[in-house]
Amino acid sequence: MxxxxxxxxxxxxxxxxxxxxxxxxxxxxxxxxxxxxxxxxxxxxxxxxxxxxxxxxxxxxxxxxxxxxxxxxxxxxxxxxxxxxxxxxxxxxxxxxxxxxxxxxxxxxxxxxxxxxxxxxxxxxxxxxxxxxxxxxxxxxxxxxxxxxxxxxxxxTPAGETVKLVEVKKKVLSGINLEEAEIIVGVGRGFKKKEDLELAFKLAELLGAQVGASRPIAADYKWLPEDAWIGISGKRVSPKLYIAIGISGAPQHMAGVMNSKIIVAVNKDKTAPIFKQADYGVVADLYQFLPVLIKKLEERRK
Structure with a gap:
C-alpha cells in the first residue's frame, strides 16, 4: 500500500x-x-x-x-x-x-x-x-x-541551516490570507495613485472580502505588500468571487485566478483581454463605477 x-x-x-x-x-x-x-x-x-x-x-x-x-x-x-x-x-x-x-x-x-x-x-x-x-x-x-x-x-528541533544569516529585515506583509479568502477584490493599474485604493478597500469591507493585486501594484509601484500579489509569480487563489478592478487580464495574472468560481471584471477598455475570461464584465471607469456600487451596498445595509 x-x-x-x-x-x-x-x-x-x-x-x-x-x-x-x-x-x-x-x-x-x-x-x-x-x-x-x-x-x-x-x-x-x-x-x-x-x-x-x-x-x-x-x-x-x-x-x-x-x-x-x-x-x-x-x-x-x-x-x-x-x-x-x-x-x-x-x-x-x-x-x-x-x-x-x-x-x-x-x-x-x-x-x-x-x-x-x-x-x-x-x-x-x-x-x-x-x-x-x-x-x-x-x-x-x-x-x-x-x-x-x-x-x-x-x-x-530546527536544524540544518546551510546559509549563514547575516541580517534580518522585517518584510512588510498585508496580514491577509488570500489562499483562504472566499471573496477577493483585485486591483490593477487602472488605479491612478495609491490613495485611490481606498475605494477597493471600502468595497472589500462591505463585501467581507480581502484585497489582492496584480504584479504592477505589488511589485512595481509597491502600493501593496508582496503577499497581496496574485499571479504566476505571486499567489494562486480560488475564491467563490473574484472582482478584478482596473486589471487588463495578462496571462501571468489570470493564471493565479483561474480557479475562481466567478470572475467579475471592471475595466473602461472594452477590448481588455480579461473580458474574454470573466463571467461578468462591466465596461466603466472605476472612478465613476465604484462610488455608485459602494453607495448601493451601503444603502442595502441600512
Missing part, C-alpha cells in the same frame, strides 16, 4: 493534501510554522511531526528526517513559496520527480497519474511519473479529508 507524507504550514493545507491522497494507506504529517502552533493538530488523527519554524533549511532537514524514517512513496503539499523552495531542493538532492500545480491525482501501485494546467492555464496536461515522487497541488481543488481522532505529536 502506498504511503504518504503530508507537508504543510496550515490546517486547511494539511487537510486538503490528505484529501488528495485519500487512496494512500499509511499517512504521516509534517506540520511547520503556523500549523505547528495550531491546537487543531491534536484532532488530525494521524502521527504529526511538528516543526516550529518556517525556514526552508529547517523544512528540508525535517523532510529528510521524516522521509528516511517513514520511507513514503508520496510527499505532498500545497504549492506555497516555502513548500516550493524546500521540496524542490529535496527533490533535486534525492533525484525525485516533482510535478507542480496538480489539479487531479490518481495513485497506482508504482506511479501516479495527474493533471495540471500549462500555457498560463489555457491547456490541461495529463501526465504520469513513477513513485516515489513529490507533488505540489493547487489550493482548494481537492476535497479536504476529515478524520476525528487524537494525533500522536512528535516535536522536531
Amino acid at each position: 502506498v504511503k504518504a507524507l503530508i507537508v504543510g504550514s496550515s490546517i486547511p493545507e494539511i487537510k486538503e493534501s490528505l484529501g488528495a491522497v485519500s487512496q494512500a494507506g499509511e499517512k504521516v504529517i509534517l506540520a511547520y510554522g503556523n500549523a505547528a502552533e495550531d491546537e487543531q493538530l491534536q484532532q488530525l488523527g494521524f502521527k504529526v511531526y511538528r516543526l516550529k519554524s518556517s525556514h526552508p533549511d529547517h523544512i528540508v532537514a525535517a523532510v529528510e528526517k521524516v522521509y528516511d524514517e517513514f520511507k513514503p512513496d508520496i510527499v505532498i503539499g500545497w504549492i506555497t513559496k516555502n513548500n516550493r523552495a524546500a521540496l524542490s531542493y529535496f527533490a533535486g538532492k534525492r533525484g525525485l520527480p516533482m510535478p507542480t500545480d496538480v489539479t487531479s491525482l490518481e495513485i497506482k501501485e508504482d506511479s501516479i497519474i495527474y493533471t495540471r494546467g500549462f500555457l498560463s492555464e489555457r491547456a490541461i496536461a495529463k501526465e504520469k511519473v513513477p513513485l516515489p515522487a513529490i507533488v505540489l497541488i493547487n489550493q482548494k481543488v481537492f476535497k479536504p479529508f476529515e478524520q476525528a481522532g487524537q494525533a500522536e505529536i512528535v516535536d522536531l
